[in-house]
Amino acid sequence: RSDYDEVSAGGIYIKSIYGDYHFIPESVVRSGKEYKFRPDFVIVATKALPEINISEMIRDSVHPGTAIVLLQNGIDIEPVVADNFKDNEIISGLAFVCATRTGYGKIDHSDFGRIVLGTYPSGISDKVKLLVGMFRSAGVPADTDEDVIAARWKKLLWNAPFNPLSVLCGGADTSEMMRDEKVRKLAESIMREVTQVAAAHGHPLDEALIRKNIKDTAKMKPYKTSMLLDYESRRPMEIEVILGNAVRIAEAKYVPVPHLQTIYALLGIINNKNLDNVL
Numbered sequence: 001r002s003d004y005d006e007v008s009a010g011g012i013y014i015k016s017i018y019g020d021y022h023f024i025p026e027s028v029v030r031s032g033k034e035y036k037f038r039p040d041f042v043i044v045a046t047k048a049l050p051e052i053n054i055s056e057m058i059r060d061s062v063h064p065g066t067a068i069v070l071l072q073n074g075i076d077i078e079p080v081v082a083d084n085f086k087d088n089e090i091i092s093g094l095a096f097v098c099a100t101r102t103g104y105g106k107i108d109h110s111d112f113g114r115i116v117l118g119t120y121p122s123g124i125s126d127k128v129k130l131l132v133g134m135f136r137s138a139g140v141p142a143d144t145d146e147d148v149i150a151a152r153w154k155k156l157l158w159n160a161p162f163n164p165l166s167v168l169c170g171g172a173d174t175s176e177m178m179r180d181e182k183v184r185k186l187a188e189s190i191m192r193e194v195t196q197v198a199a200a201h202g203h204p205l206d207e208a209l210i211r212k213n214i215k216d217t218a219k220m221k222p223y224k225t226s227m228l229l230d231y232e233s234r235r236p237m238e239i240e241v242i243l244g245n246a247v248r249i250a251e252a253k254y255v256p257v258p259h260l261q262t263i264y265a266l267l268g269i270i271n272n273k274n275l276d277n278v279l
Contacts, residue, residue, distance in 0.1 A: 016109035018139070038063040041091075041131060044081075047230075048072040048241040055084040067091050067127045069117070073159060073226070074241025075152050076249065078120045090120040091128055092148040094155050098223045111221050114141040118148025153198035153205055158213050159242050160194050161187035163227035164263040167270060171232065175222040178214075186259070188214065193257040197246055200253035234274055239267045 011024035042061050046052055054070075062068060068085060070078060071093035082090045098111035117132055119125045124144045135142035145151040165183060166172050177183045191210045198205050230237045243264040250257040 010105055012105045012107060014107045014109060016107075016113075017111060018109070018113065039066055040127070041067050041069055043069040043071055043093075045071045045095075047236070048074045048077050048238055049236050050240055051236065054081055062088060064088075067125075067131075069093050069131065070120075071095055071115070072241075073155075073238050074245060075149075075156050076245040077241055082120065089125060089127060091117055091125075091131065092120040092152065093117045094148075094151055096155070098220070100224070100229060110223060114143070116143050116145050116148070116151050118145040118151065120148060122147055122149070147203065149201075150198070150203035150205070153194065153201070153203050154209060156198075156242065156246060157191050157194050157205065157209055158217070160246060160260065161190035162217065163225045163238075163242055164267050165190075166225040166228040167231045167237070168263065168266060171224075171228060173222045173224050173228075174217050174220050178218045184214065190259045190263070193250075193255075193260050194246065197250045197253065197255050197257060197260075200255045201249055231270070231274060234277065236275060237267065237271050239264065239271055243267065 011022055013022050014020060039061060042058050044054055044058060046054070046057075058068065062085060064087065067089040068081060069091040070081060078090055078092055094116045096112050096114045096116070097109065099107055099109045099113075102108050115132075115135055117128050119128055124146055128144055132142045132144055162174065162177065165177055165187060166174075169177060169180075169183060172180075172183075177187070188210055191213060192207070195205045195207060195210070224232075227237045227239075227242070243260060247257060247260050247264050250260065
């Protein structure tokens with residue numbers, strides 16, 4: 001039995017701080033060709049990896065009037081999809097949540113849980129408002145943001161330091177990283193570089209967000225980052241969308257980012273060696 005069959009038959013079991021529940025989808029399909037309807041929204045919630053061709057994955061599911069929702073990590077992930085679906089609305093989305101897939105159809109939600117959506121490249125369309133309303137009606141905290149690209153940079157403020165450092169620190173969770181003064185200062189330096197690149201990209205961020213991120217992380221329940229979980233499971237890590245794209249934008253804008261460049265280079269080697277060991 002495939003994981004499609006497992007989820008279709010048994011549903012998804014979610015252990016959550018908001019209350020445990022069992023979700024049974026109406027159907028689980030492998031291809032949009034199996035749909036008997038034209039969806040208003042196609043929500044992409046895969047890992048953002050170079051080897052995953054999102055446009056080809058969703059092509060059979062996208063119709064005139066379908067809005068494509070990219071609910072994924074990273075910066076600068078929208079252009080390739082927008083280029084391939086010029087007549088469809090692109091909605092960019094961010095999930096601020098500590099959640100781990102512990103097995104097929106099993107999710108452990110340990111902290112936070114909020115979604116931010118906006119029209120790409122800017123604005124708030126009627127479809128964005130509709131989707132946010134549907135999330136809220138289901139009990140999921142959701143907000144809109146007119147500058148969703150800036151919202152992505154804000155999330156990158158956290159992802160850029162803590163995801164890579166959790167791996168480079170030998171498997172440290174958030175509490176372990178925050179207890180180490182040197183690691184905490186390094187995280188702050190990486191965040192500062194992110195703010196500089198974001199400003200050069202046309203989306204300046206308030207430096208007070210650095211202090212807020214540090215403060216919030218210190219209060220967070222001990223959490224293994226998604227990049228660390230991927231590393232431990234010997235899955236590809238989201239290095240390009242979290243680090244690579246930011247470094248490339250920095251280089252194009254002539255912004256020096258020595259810390260980002262260093263962790264990007266180190267993570268690349270670690271990722272390749274980790275995947276080589278799977279073969």
